[in-house]
Amino acid sequence: MNPAQPTVFVVDDDTSFLTAIARLLKAGGYAFQGFASATEFLAHPPGDQPGCIIVDLHMPGPSGLDLQDALAAVDHPLPLIFLTGHGDIPTSVHAIKQGAEDFLTKPVKGKILFAAIERALARDARQRAQRTRRRELLDRFDALTSREREVLGHVVRGQLNKQIAGNLDVSERTIKAHRASIMAKLQVQSVAELVRLTEKAGVLEQGAGGRQALQGEAPGHAVPGRAQDALPPR
Amino acid sequence: MNPAQPTVFVVDDDTSFLTAIARLLKAGGYAFQGFASATEFLAHPPGDQPGCIIVDLHMPGPSGLDLQDALAAVDHPLPLIFLTGHGDIPTSVHAIKQGAEDFLTKPVKGKILFAAIERALARDARQRAQRTRRRELLDRFDALTSREREVLGHVVRGQLNKQIAGNLDVSERTIKAHRASIMAKLQVQSVAELVRLTEKAGVLEQGAGGRQALQGEAPGHAVPGRAQDALPPR
DNA sequence: CAGCGTACTGCACCAAAGGACAATAGCCGG
DNA sequence: CCGGCTATTGTCCTTTGGTGCAGTACGCTG
Numbered sequence: 435m436n437p438a439q440p441t442v443f444v445v446d447d448d449t450s451f452l453t454a455i456a457r458l459l460k461a462g463g464y465a466f467q468g469f470a471s472a473t474e475f476l477a478h479p480p481g482d483q484p485g486c487i488i489v490d491l492h493m494p495g496p497s498g499l500d501l502q503d504a505l506a507a508v509d510h511p512l513p514l515i516f517l518t519g520h521g522d523i524p525t526s527v528h529a530i531k532q533g534a535e536d537f538l539t540k541p542v543k544g545k546i547l548f549a550a551i552e553r554a555l556a557r558d559a560r561q562r563a564q565r566t567r568r569r570e571l572l573d574r575f576d577a578l579t580s581r582e583r584e585v586l587g588h589v590v591r592g593q594l595n596k597q598i599a600g601n602l603d604v605s606e607r608t609i610k611a612h613r614a615s616i617m618a619k620l621q622v623q624s625v626a627e628l629v630r631l632t633e634k635a636g637v638l639e640q641g642a643g644g645r646q647a648l649q650g651e652a653p654g655h656a657v658p659g660r661a662q663d664a665l666p667p668r
Numbered sequence: 669m670n671p672a673q674p675t676v677f678v679v680d681d682d683t684s685f686l687t688a689i690a691r692l693l694k695a696g697g698y699a700f701q702g703f704a705s706a707t708e709f710l711a712h713p714p715g716d717q718p719g720c721i722i723v724d725l726h727m728p729g730p731s732g733l734d735l736q737d738a739l740a741a742v743d744h745p746l747p748l749i750f751l752t753g754h755g756d757i758p759t760s761v762h763a764i765k766q767g768a769e770d771f772l773t774k775p776v777k778g779k780i781l782f783a784a785i786e787r788a789l790a791r792d793a794r795q796r797a798q799r800t801r802r803r804e805l806l807d808r809f810d811a812l813t814s815r816e817r818e819v820l821g822h823v824v825r826g827q828l829n830k831q832i833a834g835n836l837d838v839s840e841r842t843i844k845a846h847r848a849s850i851m852a853k854l855q856v857q858s859v860a861e862l863v864r865l866t867e868k869a870g871v872l873e874q875g876a877g878g879r880q881a882l883q884g885e886a887p888g889h890a891v892p893g894r895a896q897d898a899l900p901p902r
Numbered sequence: 903c904a905g906c907g908t909a910c911t912g913c914a915c916c917a918a919a920g921g922a923c924a925a926t927a928g929c930c931g932g
Numbered sequence: 933c934c935g936g937c938t939a940t941t942g943t944c945c946t947t948t949g950g951t952g953c954a955g956t957a958c959g960c961t962g
Contacts (some may be wrong), residue, residue: 523760527771530764539763579938592858595920608940610920615938617920625825629863813908829949842910844950849908850951859949903962911958919948926940931935 440555441465441485443512445475447493452542455488462548472496476504480512484562486535486554488547491518493524499525502532511561513554515588517542531639577619585612590629673697674789675719677707677746679735681727683775688721696782705732711737713748718796720769720788722781725752725759731758734817736766745749745795805869811853819846822862 441539442464452468452613459466465485469475473495475487487505491498492597505514516529517539535557536550573639578586588598595613621627678699686702693700699719703709707729709721721739725732732750737750750763753774769791770784798814812820822832829847835838856862870898 437843495921521757523755523757523771523773526757527760527764539757539758548839581939590860590864592856592860604916604939607942607943612939614920622826624865625859626826630824630858630867633864633867779918815909828947830947838909839911839946841912848950906940906961907959909958912954914953915949917948919946921946922943923942925942928939929937930935932935 439465439484440558441467441480441482442551443467443469443475443485443487443488444491445469445472445487445493445498446517447471448490453585458544458547462544462551462659464551472498472501472504475501475604478511484555484558486513486515488515488549489522491516498504498542499529502529502534503543503552508530511558511565513557513561515554538583568635571631574631575635578616582616582619585609585634586628587614587627589613589616590632592621643662673699673718674792675701675714675717676708677703677704677714677721678723679721679732680724680751681705682724692778693782696778696785696840697715697881698785699717700704704730706735706738712881713742713744718789718792720747722749722751722785722794725750725755733763733766736763736768745799747791747795749784749788751776751781765816800847802869805865806853808865809869816846816850816853819843820850820862820866823847823850824860824866846873848856 438638440476441570444452444455444459444466446455446468447470452470456468467480469478477494489498489501496504498518502514503640514533515527515533515535516526516537517540518538518561521537521539529537535554538550539548540604566597575583580581584602585598595602595606595609598609602609617623617628620628620631622631676693678686678689678693678700680689681704686704690702691702692700701714703712705727705753706723708853710730723732723735730738732888736748738747747762747769748767749769749850750760750771755771755773763771769788772780772784809817818836819832822835827835828841829840833843836843851857851862854862854865856865
């Protein structure tokens with residue numbers, strides 16, 4: 435199973451359906467993996483491979499929504515497509531609000547299903563790229579020592595070496611040393627880059643309570659959304 | 669009609685329903701305004717007042733979805749709640765994906781409706797605050813001259829005065845003058861603040877094609893979403 | 903035309919940042 | 933116990949950044 439090949443995971447208690455959709459998906463060029471229940475899926479969670487999940491709503495044991503909750507609870511990033519024979523509007527609304535890629539009803543037209551799968555896979559690829567970028571950024575920050583992070587915090591808030599030195603009660607020369615080390619480790623040449631990097635990484639919200647960082651991709655769906663008005667030339 | 673008082677706009681061709689919900693809403697403490705069709709609503713678009721819209725799906729003339737599209741096309745920010753007697757799953761999924769706050773079915777329990785309204789109003793308030801902040805930022809940038817914006821672009825990319833001077837083919841002293849002016853107009857004391865401000869405002873993506881800026885609020889719905897992993901202390 | 907804002911520039915001076923070279927001290931794993 | 937990493941600091945020098953003061957030039961507006 436090539437890890438670069440997206441896999442469609444299907445969770446459905448109807449084994450005959452599982453067989454049928456397996457054939458359909460393989461014919462469509464997708465790798466397929468079936469599960470008879472949400473429990474079974476959660477017991478053998480796919481690793482980091484790209485793909486998406488198609489899940490039935492009503493199943494013995496945990497329902498499709500339960501699976502969605504469980505996956506969200508462990509931050510499992512695979513996009514979810516609901517595919518059910520007995521859905522209702524409130525349920526579909528709830529599922530979509532919770533971030534499901536789609537909510538389809540059986541019987542489903544192959545074209546509709548494939549379109550949903552393509553959207554889900556595209557979304558997965560986007561999120562995957564996003565995570566990779568973020569991970570690379572965080573790795574760079576990991577190389578910083580705790581003291582360096584502390585100094586960084588003051589630097590990106592625009593404080594002068596002198597002020598930082600005063601705050602941390604050390605010599606200005608020491609701050610310069612830390613700064614140099616920070617710039618080297620983060621591979622930036624200017625304060626401007628430094629600030630942008632820390633902003634993008636969402637690191638160092640060292641405020642009291644819990645820390646928040648940027649969210650990878652907005653949890654929602656891509657509505658058409660016009661570009662915000664930018665500055666018109668004067 | 670107090671502009672600070674949120675208004676619930678209801679678009680429904682059923683006048684008896686309109687009357688009934690008007691009573692219900694007023695009893696619930698909301699300002700109410702009714703419209704018999706999407707066309708009528710679009711002909712008298714509410715100004716900037718806070719509120720939300722409750723809209724029927726099937727109506728003579730433009731449907732609820734058409735209204736949603738029309739509002740999106742003009743960037744009308746009021747949250748939309750669908751309330752219909754004859755909805756189906758695909759439609760509800762579509763509406764939610766397009767950013768509707770909720771999709772309810774008639775008859776609706778008062779409690780459910782009020783809950784949806786409260787969510788919609790809360791969202792509207794959030795977006796409103798966001799827009800205000802953004803507007804304030806953009807206003808500051810509007811004070812910059814075109815030349816200053818040009819210099820700003822180079823500054824936030826971390827270029828030295830000397831380099832900027834070379835690029836724009838002017839004296840370094842001139843750049844210093846522009847910088848000083850920029851800092852003053854944007855009311856910042858350091859390059860760090862400057863960078864953060866421009867990032868936040870999403871200004872100056874002066875690249876060739878269309879420009880993109882930050883989106884006010886993510887178009888989607890607030891899924892629980894755990895905070896991203898921040899840097900653990902070393 | 904006078905006044906105003908904008909762009910541009912020179913000179914001088916001071917403050918801040920950054921690099922080079924060097925050194926002391928504590929902590930930790932092998 | 934030694935080597936390596938980290939934190940700390942010093943001195944000296946160079947490069948940058950920021951500001952005050954001053955002056956020229958251009959275009960727009962009353």
